[in-house]
Amino acid sequence: MPRILGADVTDTVPGRPPTAADVALHAGVSKATATRALGDYGRISQKTKQRVLAAADELGYRPNAAAQTMNTGKSGSLGIVARGITNPVWSVAFQGIVDAARESGKTVLFAGSGFDVAEERSAIDLFLGKQVDGLIVSAADNQDARHLRRAREHGVPLVLWERRVPGLDAPVVEADMRSASAELARELLKRGHRRVAFVSTLAQPTTHYERNLALPASIISDKIEGLFDAFDEANVAAPVDLVRFPNRTSEHIAKAFAEVLDHTDPPTALVASDSQVAETMLEVVRERGLRVPGDVSLAMFDNLSWARFTVPPLTVVAQPDYDMGRRAAQLAMGQIAPTHHSSGSPPFEAKLILRASVGPAPRNI
Template sequence: MTTNRSRPAGRPATIPDVAREAGVSRSTASRALADYGSVSPDARERVRAAAEKLGYRPNLLARSMITGRTHTLGAIVADIQNPFFAGVTRGITDAARAAGYQVLLANTDEDVAAERAAVKMLRDKHVDGLIVAPAATTETGHLAAAHAAGCPVVLLDRQAPGLPADSVTVDNHGAAQDAVRRLLAAGHRRIALVSLLGSAPSADAGAERAAAATPLPTDPVSTGLERIEGYRAALREAGLSDTDTYLRTGTFHREDPADLTADLLALPEPPTAVFATDSMIALGVLSATRDHGLRVPDDLSLVTFDDTDWARAVRPRVSVVAQPVQELGARAVHSLITRIEGTTRPPEHTVLDTEFIDRESIAPPPGA
């Protein structure tokens, strides 16, 4: 064994070790390994060989201390188990890895306090930037603070008005309007919307059964709101002025979409079509519909946001507004990275296209 006895076997090799082995100084070794400055071909090769021999791996922590960059991104989403966020996260990790970054993941369950805690932790770990699907549109002080302190933030899927950050979203208003138009075109007039948005006020205050039409949750998620507005616009466009009769919005973890749907179906004049604002809500609608003995699409038509694997496999196949989930994530990463690399430009709002995929869940209303 000719290995240097000053390195106690177990300890991984460091730059000084490599330098000693190669017979050069730390500086030269560092230069050779990081490939900058000028190093003689001879020294470069000796260092390379020494590093190889000792199995040298750079300590990225130490490097980050100096450079101030960790090549780590923070991703804060509501719930990775929601297929939408799973797809987005997939897009984020893939794009990040391709660009030489890693991703630190956090779930919020739509809870602002959890989001704040996550931001704090990720910043303490010095992530280079944050990709956030904010749980609230107004309580964004922690995001603004991060951004101001030089930790760029990119908003994903959702907007936050006051925040001068990049965002990557979808035209929720337009897509919702388009989807509802298709239901209208099929002859429907009693079209319901089922959605979950925003978290409960705080304690158990507030409406315990928010099933009644209008009272929207406090500080709802922008995405849901936009979809509701698109829905209303389509109805108004068709001459239906009373846009809230069949509008049902609950709060996360409080209301079950299936219950909301059951209420709807128990109405004297029940809806003949339902627009669900995401795939998990569609599942609830589906479940309630069938428990009520109704069939899709003969008795009730269904359209939902998000194209999941099951929407293609069940019968009838369900018609959906497909979002480019992975690309949403990938674009967010690119936006964030160009911001990290130092470009200072005004906030950029990327809006990606959705695609309406017409399958088998829309039919004319029963009586027609």
């Protein structure tokens, strides 16, 4: 005879947490039915499912994640692998991922690769071992992505963050950095700047850059080539000799800025590829006693709150990191559950925010 839900709550054994069998007994259904309702799989009427869930709530039942994964083949989680977890931009994007995942009842597992392909591979293997329902990966190197291709070939739902991987069939969440970068360069050219330095970082540093050089990060290529697109439009020689790729230590970034500032034909504007590079850029400019924008104009990609409070406020190229994070999670879940949209991801708009750090090029240059 079916139990009356809520008639009493004595179906559990004192001293241990309630089990699926306890929930089944309390809801008046078989253990198999309760398991399907709690795991959200198999055929079961909505009325019965609600009765089981209500019984679970009344008993304080919490599902066993390992057992649920074994029963359903799904862990209810997404795995996130970020190349640089110290970049504060990631915290904003990560919040968007977490919020979207939580709204769909999923948890998020997070790992950092430190821009190391081997670490990225290990993190992905770990997540696959935990049977995550999908992966969001900020690839350490888009030219060494065999592990990503293997994961995709095995049917693992995969979303790429900002970095496109040639030949990999996976949606990419990114902003249109090339267009925004070109807009920045047009504003610099309009103010008389012809010598514009660009500094980013790579795991394998180099002081040499050629137009359309294949880089391990498509987003960096977009930023550089966007700048140079505007130079091409204006029939002005692109300052490829002022591009630098140091490694990611502040010491080497500072050395790269020193090199371009000491050039025989020095820059009148400095552009930092991200906020961490920009911090060192500001330090070098201050140490040299350069006036901004009187001696040199400054700009960076990333729009962190502190950029508004530098003296003068710093010109930035901004992207909607939180919204991008939400879309990444939605795409990953869309590949898992047909009820979500996952047909693709057109680029988000990146916006140039002009501030007082950009001014006319010095007349004596």
